[in-house]
Amino acid sequence: MFRYRQVCRSRIIPFVPFILLAMIAACSGAGPQAKLPAGGDFILQSADGPFDTQAQRGKVLLLYFGYTSCPDNCSPIYGAQALKRLSAEERARVRMVLVTVDPQRDTTQRLKDYTAYFHPEMIGVTGTVDEIDAVAKRYGVGYEKQPVRPNGSYAVDHSQQTYVIAPDGKLAAVLGFDTPVEKVVAAVRKLL
Numbered sequence: 236m237f238r239y240r241q242v243c244r245s246r247i248i249p250f251v252p253f254i255l256l257a258m259i260a261a262c263s264g265a266g267p268q269a270k271l272p273a274g275g276d277f278i279l280q281s282a283d284g285p286f287d288t289q290a291q292r293g294k295v296l297l298l299y300f301g302y303t304s305c306p307d308n309c310s311p312i313y314g315a316q317a318l319k320r321l322s323a324e325e326r327a328r329v330r331m332v333l334v335t336v337d338p339q340r341d342t343t344q345r346l347k348d349y350t351a352y353f354h355p356e357m358i359g360v361t362g363t364v365d366e367i368d369a370v371a372k373r374y375g376v377g378y379e380k381q382p383v384r385p386n387g388s389y390a391v392d393h394s395q396q397t398y399v400i401a402p403d404g405k406l407a408a409v410l411g412f413d414t415p416v417e418k419v420v421a422a423v424r425k426l427l
Contacts, residue, residue: 272375274398274406279334279360279370282347286332286360288404295329295426296400297419300376302337302391303349303359313410314397315354317419328402328427331357336378336393338367374398374406401426 276288297314314331333350335341338361346359378393397410399422408422
């Protein structure tokens with residue numbers, strides 16, 4: 236289900252039906268927090284080995300879905316700015332995680348280099364296409380690989396929310412792409 240998703244896109248045409256659904260839903264008075272996706276634990280690979288969300292209990296996770304070749308300005312910027320506003324003690328209890336929606340190109344090393352650009356404590360994770368599909372489905376994330384261009388490149392249209400996971404492992408909030416940094420900080424502090 237793609238309702239209430241901002242989409243990082245190189246082309247808008249494939250998402251017109253989804254945008255229309257979101258507009259209709261917005262008119263109905265339902266808000267983005269009306270019903271959260273199921274969320275849930277997962278294990279994917281980082282450059283430093285397996286990343287297991289169960290092992291992160293006690294921390295607030297800021298979860299993003301994206302890819303290293305994305306031409307747009309994506310959500311992790313807001314999370315990185317939010318981390319910079321937290322104290323060192325608070326940051327020790329927060330983990331930023333990028334799940335790639337392009338596992339064919341995004342190696343663990345490429346993800347490590349890319350996430351360091353946003354914040355040195357951010358972690359990039361990948362897995363098989365089936366593993367990524369399963370995690371994306373649990374979080375209600377939509378993504379679609381576009382046709383390969385003559386030069387071999389391609390884009391991946393994807394939802395771009397920030398998924399805020401509480402220290403108990405439950406999904407606590409889904410923040411839109413344009414959520415002000417102050418609200419990201421407030422959402423994190425509320426769970427610390």
